[in-house]
Amino acid sequence: MKIRVEIDDRLNEDEEEVVIRCSSLSEEVMMLQKQVSEIVSSKLKLEVFKQDTVLYLKPEEILFLETADNFLAVHTAKDIFSAKQRLYELEEILPSAFVRISKSAIVNITKIRSVKRNITGPSEIEFEGTIKRAYASRNYLKQLMNRLEEKRLNK
Amino acid sequence: MKARRIMLGIGLLALAGGLVGRKMGIIPSIPISTIILGGISVVLIMDGLRHKNFFLILMPLAFIAQRVYSYWGVFSSIGLVEALGIAAIAAAGLTVLFGNKKKKIMAGKNRGYINNNGSWGGNGAPGQPGRGFGGGAGGQGGNGTTLDQNRFVQQPGFTGNGEPIPEGYGYPDDDGDNVVIDNGFGKLTRYLHSSNLKKVKIDNGFGNCIVYYDNVYVDKDGSKLEIDNGFGQVDVYIPPFYRFKMKQDNGFGSINIFGNCSLDPDAPLIDADIDNGMGKVNIYFG
Known part of the structure; x- marks a missing residue:
């Protein structure tokens, strides 16, 4: 596979693009796409609100996002913000470290300290450096555990 | 009170189940009055469990056990008053051992x-x-x-x-x-x-x-x-x-x-x- 970088100084930063030209969607290409997506989304800053203040959060500051009471709550270790996007919209743009844990919540797996499994109900998720908890429903628990295992093996 | 409504609902379901069972001949020999009191007993047991009140748990339990199971010959040797008395003594014992006072x-x-x-x-x-x-x-x-x-x-x-x-x-x-x-x-x-x-x-x-x-x-x-x-x-x-x-x-x-x-x-x-x-x-x- 050839790698070519074209530099065009007439382009603005938001006009920059990465094109992968390939004959078929192989595993190698998919991995490449995933890596590029990770780099792009790691630069993302999420626009959130606290009363009348607008803030820009880095994804790594976020513990989990949850919809409740018709608004989207963005939890950091010490605070709660609201965001104007919908949960599924954020799920698409956030880095792959963000995993859905229920119909109404997405969690940042890099912040997870422990998962307390519960056979009869939602499993309790604890985070590093905070007393906040999130709950993973049984339908999404397997996916979450797989992602945590992937993360562990990658390290 | 949501929890109380739920308990009442469970009690009424137990009562309905008892009446259906009687109608279908599963428990034919139990009078309706006992089935109704059994339903009330279920509510009392649930309330007793919520508040850790051993009297509320054991007394209705003794009533159900004596009235219902005596028809099937299980508790035939123990009368209702005796069963309630035994339950009261057991509840007093459990309260002394494990009972909790309202904590402030x-x-x-x-x-x-x-x-x-x-x-x-x-x-x-x-x-x-x-x-x-x-x-x-x-x-x-x-x-x-x-x-x-x-x-x-x-x-x-x-x-x-x-x-x-x-x-x-x-x-x-x-x-x-x-x-x-x-x-x-x-x-x-x-x-x-x-x-x-x-x-x-x-x-x-x-x-x-x-x-x-x-x-x-x-x-x-x-x-x-x-x-x-x-x-x-x-x-x-x-x-x-x-x-x-x-x-x-x-x-x-x-x-x-x-x-x-x-x-x-x-x-x-x-x-x-x-x-x-x-x-x-x-x-x-x-």
């Missing part, structure tokens, strides 16, 4: 607040420490945060200049001074937004209820927090810059506190009254 923590004359380690921080003698009290993990301290920095000064939905926040910013409405949260089954998450919170009442049956004191300014005279939990789990997140006192009535469940509340005597007080049956109530400061 930091109430009445001994007003104060919780210390970082969960011990008494007020004037006067300390109250009885409650079960599970102060057993939580460290959490974030509230000492670096003052109330003024976090005070909710402007009207919700408006900026500090009085201009409305643009549409689509997802800013929630003010919940008002008194908030009632009612959850039966399933998961319910509520973010409280109030500029003058006076009372929060949480009634949870079997579900998982999570409440955040998000953008909340507690009334200067303090705020009440009433939690009535049956068999489910209630998690309440309170900012660490409020004082907190608690009165608890715990049955077979657990009440846990995580993190630290404010030690500032001028900070508004959240006065909690927690009635927990067989579930779990967690209070988080952070």
